[in-house]
Amino acid sequence: MKVALAQINPTVGDLPYNEKLINNAIDRAKDAGAEVVVFPELAITGYPPKDLLMKPSFIADNLATLDRIAARTNGIEAVVGYAERNHHPVGRSLYNAAAVIRDGRVAQKHYKSLLPTYDVFDESRYFEPARDRNQLVELCHTPVGLSICEDLWNDERLIPRRLYHQNPIKELGAAGAKVMVNCSASPFVAGKQKFRIELFGAQAKDAGTPLIYVNQVGGNDELVFDGCSMVFGSGGELLAQAKAFEEDLLVVDLPPQQLKAGPHKPIGPIPPLLGDLESIYLALVLGLKDYVRKCGFKKIVLGLSGGIDSALVCALAVAAVGKENVTGVAMPSRYSSDHSVADAKALAENLGIAFHIVPIGPAHDCLEQTLQPIFAGRAPDLTEENMQARLRGNILMSFSNKFGSLLLTTGNKSEVAVGYCTLYGDMCGGLAVISDVPKTTVWALSRYINERAGRELIPVNSITKPPSAELRPGQVDQDSLPPYEVLDAILYQLIEEDRSVAEIVAQGFEPATVLRVTKLVDRSEYKRRQMAPGLKVTSRAFGVGRRVPIAQNYQQGLEQSSYT
């Protein structure tokens, strides 16, 4: 059984483009002698198609695409993810489906059983679960257990709480599957690939069959799919793995003896596991690159403050779209330190990008004079600080509008969490590249980028100087915030782990600090609601995967509830 794992990078909703990608991969798989080619989940629509699924015309067009693909596919079998109609009068109107294509037609269809409806996933919004979970398909005259993404993710040994009452993989195994095939769209989270290898290995071993897992690759809005499609042996051992963060067509030969239980030797490349920093770096670069491309942009503009956040985003932008497509703009004010412009300039020179200096002083003075009749007699406060940030936002958006470049916003997860950022100011931009990267990781990633390059891309001074918004004289972040090591540790517990104030305090953090941080996080929800989409790299990112009311008033005290 010679199988091609077609790890493609579809664009959500772009049916003609995805059709070309699929046809091209089918042709290449056939040329490589594969008998079967497997595509990711919802390959025809791209994942996640979201509410496009609610348009009947979109479903019709996706079905017509499937039929065209089927009609030209001969001499090879193909498994292609698509959205199928549910003709039963009760229940959701769609299935998340995979079609088995053979001899120019769709020979069989299989539907997803387990519909993730948590974090960034909303599949119960669209899909009806499969009724015939144990139905096998035939590939290469072999009975195959076909499943879709989440169907593989219900293992009581590895997942703390089982959400589902079914285990489709067990049912397929019991029905006599000799090989398991899984079409996936599994987004990147730091550390997830290691977990996938454990989980999928355990599933293959339980079933006593090889397992072929094909993942989507590429960035779609907040989500970055890392690829890493894999083949497991019937003993649970990893036999081959496709590239990370790149399109790939991995062709493997699964000879008959490989279908039997017991340890087997690799049958393809097995790249080493990437470290966290490297994988986050690659995820951000791919997510940024694809967002720019799939939105129809070529060029990027961003503000360079001389600080570490904008420096990191700038380096990521150059890696994503090339230095010739990136413009940096320094916008010094009366409060900017000498090193601000110098560090920004050094960064631009290191990276070889276009660089402009646009002082905001005159416009800032004008705006203050404009408001003087109304603000007269009132002490300067946050208003005047925000005003500067918003002037900069205006200037950067003017660049974006005039030159057709995408503006990037550069806030990190720590500052976005506590609202240490100006709405319509430094929050301006189409993509929040590092809004899921805590400040401590921002520093580590910056050092990693310099190491990776073998030279100073990001000025060391930007990495080592105390962070400052420079919106008033002598300001530094630590005037308003706890040290970032403490802040990030508390934020991790609050946001990724959903811990209570009492639980975090019990870990040894200062009660007043924990209370203050919790309140800042709650009180800045309104800013995050208007934030650009941000690339997800942790288990809980701001955005679609975290849905918190704004006009709410849950106030935690220091006491543990008697119910905990």
Added chain:
Amino acid sequence: MKVALAQINPTVGDLPYNEKLINNAIDRAKDAGAEVVVFPELAITGYPPKDLLMKPSFIADNLATLDRIAARTNGIEAVVGYAERNHHPVGRSLYNAAAVIRDGRVAQKHYKSLLPTYDVFDESRYFEPARDRNQLVELCHTPVGLSICEDLWNDERLIPRRLYHQNPIKELGAAGAKVMVNCSASPFVAGKQKFRIELFGAQAKDAGTPLIYVNQVGGNDELVFDGCSMVFGSGGELLAQAKAFEEDLLVVDLPPQQLKAGPHKPIGPIPPLLGDLESIYLALVLGLKDYVRKCGFKKIVLGLSGGIDSALVCALAVAAVGKENVTGVAMPSRYSSDHSVADAKALAENLGIAFHIVPIGPAHDCLEQTLQPIFAGRAPDLTEENMQARLRGNILMSFSNKFGSLLLTTGNKSEVAVGYCTLYGDMCGGLAVISDVPKTTVWALSRYINERAGRELIPVNSITKPPSAELRPGQVDQDSLPPYEVLDAILYQLIEEDRSVAEIVAQGFEPATVLRVTKLVDRSEYKRRQMAPGLKVTSRAFGVGRRVPIAQNYQQGLEQSSYT
């Protein structure tokens, strides 16, 4: 059976506040001689609590609140909505629950069966459906069929597609319920109350029992709950209805003969159905009032262009928080017409609010000079138009920051749909009051407000003059957009009805116009993603109920797919 329908306005997450509301209503119901008092769905947490439900401490605190309420409740039975833990090791960890409180303790619990997961609802994200759907509770020594909101909404005669395979109301009826009680949190949509009366009446008639429906009231972020709690007789007839858009405690006596089938006479007030304009007006006022209050604000600021959108929002703001708490700011530019400031001033005078004129000319000139070295030689374009809108956004946010008032954004559904608005410019603001109100309805609502007041609150000139953004000389909306009557009709088909281009064209609209509008809607998704939350009044509002990818490329042609 004397029942009190406790139509309360909880604040999401504010457990101590909601506890007081509930205790207070219990006391008043007891004073009024009621034997049972019924509260809305999730009354303790407020609806929708969203991801607060994922915090174990929040669940613990909500359970402790329930126990405190139970402990002090004697001499009356109470039905209170709350979030219960699912102790079974498989499945979601929570139930959407209602507790029957009697003699100082929780006597029985009942769980929701049908979990809405569409539009603005995400209940499958949090809750496990009930396993014992046909379990009755006892109230006043009577077997009662208790259900929660969506449990009532599975009627094949009235709802085009049944989403659920169960019908809990039928099961409760078959189990011998003599009365049906439903705890709800059913948000307002224009026309929905008429539909509720039909649907609930049909359910009561089918069951052959009276039906008591208790709805939440008040605004929570995008959603406005209209109250209108109701009692139906066993023949399906409406017997009593609580107030619309206000808290209420409706006490009704359901004597034994009322429990038998057949037509019955009203047992309480039955206010007339509100017209669409009146109900939309009341929904917007309540939604705005509660957003301001629940976010901890008192004062409102907004820009007044002299146009109809800001005039309408300003009138709504005055109705919501009082004229003494509203400030209007006119910000004329070199392109502003004479009537702009005059109409804004007339509006402010009619409404009796504070009013400032802040010309943006000097700051605009400064900003253009600042960018001149870079933009030199390039023709003016949208850049210069957006720059003005963003300066205005900066000035208004400075007002908001300096005086602690909430800035309202005033874009209507038509312009937000096609992106005829400036991100970080006129889109600045904490709440998008009329982002779900199409332009044609904006005019109708404005006329309604003047009629309601019996005088000209909104200057007639603002209603009758041709709409213009006034960002370049002589500009009017209809330079860029089809007439609003045509645009709104197309947008309704596209957004509320999910119709394809081909279907809309088949209705007689010009193909080029339909294609252009469709493209504009798709291409401005990135702006809407960063929009303030907007009050929902139609069946499909922008925001949480419409989840569309940004980096997508679904392009519809004029041909009907062969699959449609």
